[in-house]
Amino acid sequence: xxxxxxxxxxxxxxxxxxxxxxxxxxxxxxxxxxxxxxxxxxxxxxxxxxxxxxxxxxxxxxxxxxxxxxxxxxxxxxxxxxxxxxxxxxxxxxxxxxxxxxxxxxxxxxxxxxxxxxxxxxxxxxxxxxxxxxxxxxxxxxxxxxxxxxxxxxxxxxxxxxxxxxxxxxxxxxxxxxxxxxxxxxxxxxxxxxxxxxxx
Numbered sequence: 561x562x563x564x565x566x567x568x569x570x571x572x573x574x575x576x577x578x579x580x581x582x583x584x585x586x587x588x589x590x591x592x593x594x595x596x597x598x599x600x601x602x603x604x605x606x607x608x609x610x611x612x613x614x615x616x617x618x619x620x621x622x623x624x625x626x627x628x629x630x631x632x633x634x635x636x637x638x639x640x641x642x643x644x645x646x647x648x649x650x651x652x653x654x655x656x657x658x659x660x661x662x663x664x665x666x667x668x669x670x671x672x673x674x675x676x677x678x679x680x681x682x683x684x685x686x687x688x689x690x691x692x693x694x695x696x697x698x699x700x701x702x703x704x705x706x707x708x709x710x711x712x713x714x715x716x717x718x719x720x721x722x723x724x725x726x727x728x729x730x731x732x733x734x735x736x737x738x739x740x741x742x743x744x745x746x747x748x749x750x751x752x753x754x755x756x757x758x759x760x
């Protein structure tokens with residue numbers, strides 16, 4: 561069954577409701593929710609996308625994200641995505657909404673333009689044991705140090721990936737194995753995370 565979402569122009573003026581595939585094929589702007597979960601004031605929870613995902617299989621990405629249905633309240637969509645992907649209830653996550661950050665993921669095959677309603681959550685590590693991943697969407701959840709993100713996404717250096725017990729996995733995060741969000745978007749997110757880290 562097709563998923564219908566709202567499409568917008570560059571200035572976020574509503575255009576029409578279309579099925580999701582058409583919106584992506586035409587490279588139209590649409591609304592999504594993006595969630596960044598800070599752990600112990602120092603780490604960012606990232607997910608690894610399932611290997612059977614149509615786009616960017618097995619890539620690392622932000623904590624949780626998803627589209628907003630055409631008739632869905634934004635806050636409800638946010639709650640739904642966090643629960644569906646991570647099995648967490650937002651009431652436990654010290655949530656703050658950052659705002660809307662434009663993001664473009666552009667490749668030879670993909671023209672994904674999003675107005676991302678962006679949220680940050682902050683937890684102590686004891687809540688990590690409550691994570692229950694949706695296998696169809698997410699292959700794993702990991703941690704990276706927030707203070708390494710700028711160098712990672714600018715391609716200066718790789719960053720260590722830790723499991724949810726803070727053990728070094730011997731895996732590395734870099735700009736090649738992370739979803740190719742627009743650099744302008746990533747820079748805004750990093751600036752926000754740098755300000756928010758350390759404050760639980």
